Structure formats: structure tokens, C-alpha cells
Amino acid sequence: MTFYFGDILPYLPVLLHALWISVYVTLIGFAAGSVAGVLISLARSSGVRALSASAGVYIEIFRNTPLLVQLYLIYFGLGQVGINFNPFWSAVVGLTLNNAAYTAEIFRAGFESVPAGLREAASALGMTPVQNFRYVVLKPAVRNVLPSLTNQLIVLFLFSSVGSVIALPELTNELSNINSLTNRTLETFTYGAVLYYLVSVAMAMSSRLAEKTLFRW
């Protein structure tokens, strides 16, 4: 049996561009979803009954249904009631909503890990609750859950491949295209597997770097 890995080389720029789209939607979804996740986790532990209950419902719904079904609902389902997102925005919205449910739980654990004494000291110094959160609680909380956040980022990146199903031209979608063009199935998917692997390793490594630089004190 002979393999022709060279046959796929001309497509490498196309693959790298598709990989960039995968990374791009992942980063947008992760950033937006993390901001939403912080808000949801604050709502969850706010003590206001209606707020914490709706945050809980949101988290449970998105954590207990598949991303693929969520994307189908956004891409096909919302179209039925006149809300049309293209594949790119469907994927961004889907990844954001999905990621928010996971990061909300991660951030909640993070905020709980910050000793109450820190918060009390800050308010004793006359900090407002917003200042207290922004300058005292946020940084140690994020540092404490950085490994979980990184894990979630990598999982989100891997699951961005689901975007291929709603025709988002990301890496998995482009691999299928190149596979049908060249019929070099094994070679094509090997390139894809290596690219996915390298990026997820790079994400894990940059998180470790961030731990040593951004969060040093």
C-alpha cells in the first residue's frame, strides 16, 4: 500500500486558513462565553431567588443537551421564525451560549475559592462591591481555575468541528471537501488530526505560560 501525503501539500494553505476559522470562532465563543459565564455565575450566587433559579435553569439546559442539537436549533430552528444567522454567526452564537454554561460553573468554583477574609478586608477599606470584585476577587479566582478554563477552551476548540455540520468552512468541513476532491482519504484526515492535535497542545502550553507570567504575584 502506498500513501501520497505529498498530494495534500498543495492544499495546506487552504487547510491552514480553515484551521484559522476554527480557532477564530473558538476564541470569539470562548471570550464572549466567558464574560457571559461570569455574569451567570454571579447571578447564580446572587441570593436573589429569581436570578439564581434562571441561571441554574440556563446552566442545566445547555450542559445537558448536545452542541450539535443547539446548533441545529440556532441555524435551522430560528430560521423558521424569521431569525436568520449565517453559518458563521450560528456557530459563534452556539459556541458562546454553550461555553457560558460551562464557564459559569467554573467561575463559581473560582469565586468560592477566594477566602472570605480578602473580600471583607476590601470592603473594610471602603471598596464598593464592584471595585471589590474587579480588583480583589477576580484575579485570584481566575488563577485558581485556570487549568479548568484551559481544559474548557480545548474542549470548545475540538467541538468547534461540529460547525462543519452547518456548513461553516472550518477545518473539518474543509477536510471533507479536500477528501472528496482528491480521494486521498487517509492522508487528508491524517493532516487534519495532526493540525487539531498541534493546536490543542499549543493551547495547553500557552495556558501554562500565562500561569507563570500573567498571574504571578
Next chain:
Amino acid sequence: MNDGGFAQFLAPLLRGTELTLMLVAVSGVVGTILGLVFGMARICPVPPLRWVAAVYINFLRGQPVLIILLFIYFALPLLFPAATFNRGFTAIVGLSIYAGAYMAEIFRGSIEAIPKGQEEAAEALGMGYFNKFRYVILPQAMKIAVPPAIGFLISLVKASALVSVIGFVELTQAGHIISNINQEPLQTFLVVAVLYFIVSYPISLLGRWYERRLA
């Protein structure tokens, strides 16, 4: 095409749910066995075994489930013509090796969480490698492994939706086919989502209950 109302589509969706449950059950069991084997190999005293396990675990954990499934379905038969799998078998093999990689890390973490003294005590009692794991380490490690394993089981339920892409008619694919017939994707996929929730949420509750009981 709206004559019979939505009720007529409920039976195929329930049948799809059944197949999703079957997929998750089989690949969950096979994945747990693979996970135990590779998780123990990952920290065993024989270096080549450790390397093989590390490659399997690290590489698979860096792959999207979709790529694993597409690779087995389309590429593997070219490598081994005997390994031409039908859709159901591809789904089970793909989900099993995916689960195996994640379960291996869960088992490794749980085994490493057992205090070193337990292992030393077992050795001091003259236990061999097998007995030490069978009677001392694993019974304790299993207890630690249950909550993360339940967490992963929920991931597996959700990942199983991806086998729809290779055309296996489980819950998601049943919903896809139905939404093509009735042209009502919103309703159809909402019902699909509710069915997934009904499968997955009790598992979440079980996990939480177990964790409370341990604490």
C-alpha cells in the same frame, strides 16, 4: 405535510432515543474497560507500555470526536480493508476509543490520588503487582473516579449526537430526517433537545447525589 400533527413523529424519535441510549451504554462500558487498561498502563513500571498509553491518551484527547468518527468510517478501511465497518459499528468503535482516552485520565488521576503509603503497605505485606491493585489500590481509586466518570458519561451522551454525521440514525439523525419531512426544525429539535435532557439530567443528579454522599 402537517396532517397527522407532531404526534406521528414521536415514535421514531423515541426509537432514536433508544438507539442513543444503546450507543452510550455499549461505548461507555467498552470505554471504561479501555480506560482502565490504558490508565494503568500509563503509570505501570514497564516504559514501552507507558509510552504507548501516553500516545493513545494524549493524541485522542487532542482530537474532535467528529474527526475520530470520520477517520474510522472513511480512512480506516483503506488501511485495513478488513476493517470496513457499518455505521453502527463505526459509531460504537469511535465513541469507545474516545471514551477510553478520557476514562484513562480519570483512572490515572484517581490511582495517583491514593496515598503512597497504601501501596507501600501492600508491598510490605508481600502482595504482588496484581494483588496490590486488585485488593488495595483499585477499590479505593474507583470511589474517587465515580464523580468525574459520571461527568464524562454526560459528555458521552452529548458526543453520541455526532454519529448522526456518518448517517447512523440515532436521536439527532432521527430529528434531522423528521425536520426534512415536516419542515419544522424548531419544534422537532426542541423535542430532540428535551429527549436528550431527559436522558442526561438524571445522570447529572445521580452524580451530584453521589458527591454529596461522599462528602
